[in-house]
Amino acid sequence: MVNICCIGAGYVGGPTMAVIALKCPSVKVVVVDIAVSRINAWNSDQLPIYEPGLDEVVKQCRGKNLFFSTDVEKHVREADIVFVSVNTPTKTRGLGAGKAADLTYWESAARMIADVAVSDKIVVEKSTVPVKTAEAIEKILTHNSKGIKFQILSNPEFLAEGTAIQDLFNPDRVLIGGRETPGGQKAVQELKNVYAQWVPEDRILTTNLWSAELSKLAANAFLAQRISSVNAMSALCEATGANVSQVAHAVGKDTRIGPKFLNASVGFGGSCFQKDILNLVYICECNGLHEVANYWKQVIKINDYQKSRFVNRVVSSMFNTVSGKKVAVLGFAFKKDTGDTRETPAIDVCKGLVGDKALLSIFDPQVTEEQVMRDLAMRKFDWDHPAHLQPMSPTATKEVSVCWDAYEATKDAHAVCILTEWEEFKSLDYKKIFDGMRKPAFVFDGRNVVDVDKLREIGFIVYSIGKPLDPWLKDMPALA
Ligand code: UDX
Ligand code: UDX
Ligand code: ADP
Numbered sequence: 200m201v202n203i204c205c206i207g208a209g210y211v212g213g214p215t216m217a218v219i220a221l222k223c224p225s226v227k228v229v230v231v232d233i234a235v236s237r238i239n240a241w242n243s244d245q246l247p248i249y250e251p252g253l254d255e256v257v258k259q260c261r262g263k264n265l266f267f268s269t270d271v272e273k274h275v276r277e278a279d280i281v282f283v284s285v286n287t288p289t290k291t292r293g294l295g296a297g298k299a300a301d302l303t304y305w306e307s308a309a310r311m312i313a314d315v316a317v318s319d320k321i322v323v324e325k326s327t328v329p330v331k332t333a334e335a336i337e338k339i340l341t342h343n344s345k346g347i348k349f350q351i352l353s354n355p356e357f358l359a360e361g362t363a364i365q366d367l368f369n370p371d372r373v374l375i376g377g378r379e380t381p382g383g384q385k386a387v388q389e390l391k392n393v394y395a396q397w398v399p400e401d402r403i404l405t406t407n408l409w410s411a412e413l414s415k416l417a418a419n420a421f422l423a424q425r426i427s428s429v430n431a432m433s434a435l436c437e438a439t440g441a442n443v444s445q446v447a448h449a450v451g452k453d454t455r456i457g458p459k460f461l462n463a464s465v466g467f468g469g470s471c472f473q474k475d476i477l478n479l480v481y482i483c484e485c486n487g488l489h490e491v492a493n494y495w496k497q498v499i500k501i502n503d504y505q506k507s508r509f510v511n512r513v514v515s516s517m518f519n520t521v522s523g524k525k526v527a528v529l530g531f532a533f534k535k536d537t538g539d540t541r542e543t544p545a546i547d548v549c550k551g552l553v554g555d556k557a558l559l560s561i562f563d564p565q566v567t568e569e570q571v572m573r574d575l576a577m578r579k580f581d582w583d584h585p586a587h588l589q590p591m592s593p594t595a596t597k598e599v600s601v602c603w604d605a606y607e608a609t610k611d612a613h614a615v616c617i618l619t620e621w622e623e624f625k626s627l628d629y630k631k632i633f634d635g636m637r638k639p640a641f642v643f644d645g646r647n648v649v650d651v652d653k654l655r656e657i658g659f660i661v662y663s664i665g666k667p668l669d670p671w672l673k674d675m676p677a678l679a
Contacts, residue, residue, distance in 0.1 A: 201226045201393070204278035206308050208232035208241055208267060210248055210363070210470070210539060211325060211356050212284030217256045218367040220265035222397040229266045229274040241267035249538040249565050252364035272315045279318075280390065282354075283308050284325040289474050298481040300329050300474070309336045313343035321386045324353045327419070327471065329478050330412045333376075350386035352377045353408050355415035360469065361536030373403045376411025416479045420495055423472040425460045427501040433463040433665030434508060443665025444647065463665040465618055465645030466505040466544035468533030473499055473542050506544050509616075510551035512662055513643050515675050517614060522556035525637075527612040529605055530619025530646070531563035531571055538565035545618040546574050548645070549599070552616075559599045562608040564621055568601035575599060606632065614641035617648055624648050633657045639671075 203219065205212045208230045220228040232238050240247035242261070246254060257265065268274055275281055285304040290296050305328060312322060322340065324333055333351045340349040353376035358366040373394045377387035387405050394403055406414070429447055436443040443463045451458035467473075476495050483492035514521055533543035540546070549559055553575070561571055602608040605624070609615050609632045617624055625648050633640050642654055644663040654661045660671045 201280065201389075202278045203228045203280045203282065203393075204274040205230045205282040205284055205325070206232070206271065206275065206312075207284035207286070207304075207326070208234070208237050208247075209284060209286065210250075210360060211358070212282065213241060213246075213248060214250055214253055214256075214358065214363040215284070215325070215356055215367060216282070217253065217260060217265060218364065219393060220260040220263075221256050223393060224264060226393065227264050227266075228260075229268055229278070231268050231271040231274050233269065233271060235269050238267050238269045249536075250360065250363045251536055256364060272311065275312055276315045276317060278320065280321045280323060280393075281312055282323045282325045283312075284356075287326050287328055287474075289477055295481055298477045298484075300332075300478050300481075302328065302332065302335075305332065305336065306339065309339045310343065312349075313340050313345075313347075316344070316347050316349075319348040319350075321350045321352060321389060323390065324351065324412070325356055327355060327415050327475055327478075328412065329482055330409055330416070333408045333412060348382070350378065350382055351408070352383075352386055352390055353411035354390060355411060357415070357418065360539055361534055368397070370398060370402060373398050374406065374411050374414055375403065376406045376408045379407060416475050416482075419471050419475040420479055420498065422460055423467055423476055423502070424495075424498045426462075426464065426467045426472075427498045427505075429461045429463050430466065430505045430664075431501050433505075436665040437668055440667050442667060446665075463647065464505075464544070464620075465509045465548060465664065466502045468541070468543040468545075470539070470541040473502070502544075503547075506547040507551065509544075509643065509645055509664070510548055510555075512672070513552065513614060513616060513641075514555050516641060516643075516660065516662065516672055518675075520555070521552060521613070524557055524613040525611055526552055526557045526559055527605075527609040527615045528559055528561040529563075529608065529615060529617045529624055530621055531561055531566045531574075532619050535619055535621045538563075538567075538570075540566055540570055540574050543574070543618075544645070548616065548618060549575055553598045557598070560602055560608045560612065561599060562602045562605050563619060564623065571599065571601050606635065610635045611637060612640075613637045614643060616643045616645060618645050620646035620648050629654055629659070630657050633659060 203226055205216045212230055216228045216230045237247050285308050287300045287302060287305060290299045290301040333353050337351045355374055375387050375390050377383040391403055432446055433443040436446060447461040450456055451461050476499055480492045480495050528549060531543060531545045532538055532540055552559060605627055640659050642649060642659045642661045647663055651661050651663050651666055660669050662672055
């Protein structure tokens with residue numbers, strides 16, 4: 200029996216290991232974490248992350264060949280393959296602050312592996328890290344190894360939240376990077392054997408270490424770039440009367456471009472895109488490639504522009520002031536089907552509106568009040584540190600309340616802002632919402648979820664990203 204241990208029971212480690220356990224009954228998988236509450240949750244009926252299909256997978260394997268534990272050292276010692284899936288936030292201070300990846304958690308995990316190991320191990324880099332991290336980790340391991348042999352592999356994870364289980368069951372590709380030595384190639388083959396239990400051979404790509412590490416950063420940068428490209432177009436559509444959905448559809452029909460990932464939005468969020476691009480930018484700068492760095496920086500600048508453009512639309516449409524006005528915010532997670540709020544555009548939009556003295560009433564089907572308050576009280580870049588390490592700020596904002604129902608959130612509001620594309624927001628009773636709101640009643644749809652014509656018929660003034668403007672909005676040009 201192969202023993203696998205995964206350090207880090209987060210959004211990546213938890214679902215990935217659960218699927219490995221399900222698909223490989225002959226492999227024993229233990230997921231370990233220093234966060235006791237997180238491990239307790241993994242061992243309970245209320246898993247610490249919301250992910251469609253995850254409960255069923257965990258139920259089928261937990262206690263059989265899938266275990267969750269805080270006894271990090273014991274399980275690392277027993278493992279043949281150790282996945283490292285700890286968080287790699289952006290550095291908040293020191294050299295490269297705001298850009299470089301903070302590898303503190305990674306380094307401490309590597310040192311611990313070297314300390315406790317009594318047999319040879321394959322160490323798999325699962326969290327996204329800067330290119331050449333594997334080399335640094337390899338040095339830590341070999342300099343502390345006491346004669347034990349370590350092989351380092353890079354096996355970046357491409358799952359997206361909300362569809363993690365489907366993505367893991369049926370990945371576009373699995374990427375395994377390793378050393379081009381006989382030992383390195385043997386380790387690649389061992390990991391390949393695990394995935395080959397359910398992934399077709401031709402989708403398992405093997406490369407050298409650096410290519411695997413860079414491919415992950417590149418893939419996320421390309422995806423984010425598509426969104427910034429369509430979002431840039433959305434601004435031009437609003438200015439010219441074109442419809443961004445029609446433009447995206449027509450563009451995506453070109454098979455060289457493809458139809459996916461072209462939905463205009465209030466901006467991309469999530470723990471990966473911004474962090475990975477910042478990382479890429481930092482690596483380019485360190486290599487003297489300033490033009491390349493500037494090219495990728497622009498993807499983030501457009502994303503920030505899109506968020507502030509949205510806030511400006513809200514404020515300018517409502518007579519240039521939202522001071523003291525109740526504004527309902529529907530959706531706080533960074534995308535639908537997840538409770539994750541890391542880097543969600545909702546944080547910047549809400550802060551922007553509160554900055555203009557709006558009174559927010561927020562509803563998201565999966566995000567707790569505590570999480571919303573913590574996010575709105577945090578400084579930028581603090582978001583990626585694990586919640587259990589974050590003190591709750593005493594300045595948690597009093598202009599914000601959190602509701603458990605869209606109708607309650609919108610009652611007596613002047614405006615509704617839709618910031619996450621939850622399916623349930625499509626089928627709300629907008630007539631009922633309209634009747635309960637102050638007039639004129641505004642809807643600002645940051646995700647193109649509502650039927651604009653239908654809402655206008657009800658009486659709403661509607662703004663939808665990249666769609667032809669309501670006559671009202673044409674008369675109220677966005678603030679500079
Ligand atoms: C992303 C990558 O997709 C995944 O391969 C990688 O492993 C991790 O980063 P994730 O951040 O979980 O996954 O979700 P994703 O579906 O990529 O969405 C990221 C953000 O882009 C979300 O805020 C989403 O709403 C936004 N988005 C996505 C758009 O605004 N428009 C789109 O067309 C697609
Ligand atoms: C382009 C569009 O493809 C076409 O749809 C439009 O109608 C006219 O403009 P064209 O300029 O004829 O067509 O050729 P295309 O194949 O797009 O190549 C344009 C340039 O990009 C060439 O110099 C080509 O060598 C280069 N290219 C293309 C690359 O450098 N790398 C690639 O992967 C593809
Ligand atoms: P991701 O989205 O990449 O999965 P998360 O932040 O959700 O990231 O998960 C990372 C997990 O790694 C956290 O639960 C954190 O407690 C855990 N972790 C960080 N450092 C260590 C360590 N040295 N040992 C064990 N677990 C760790």
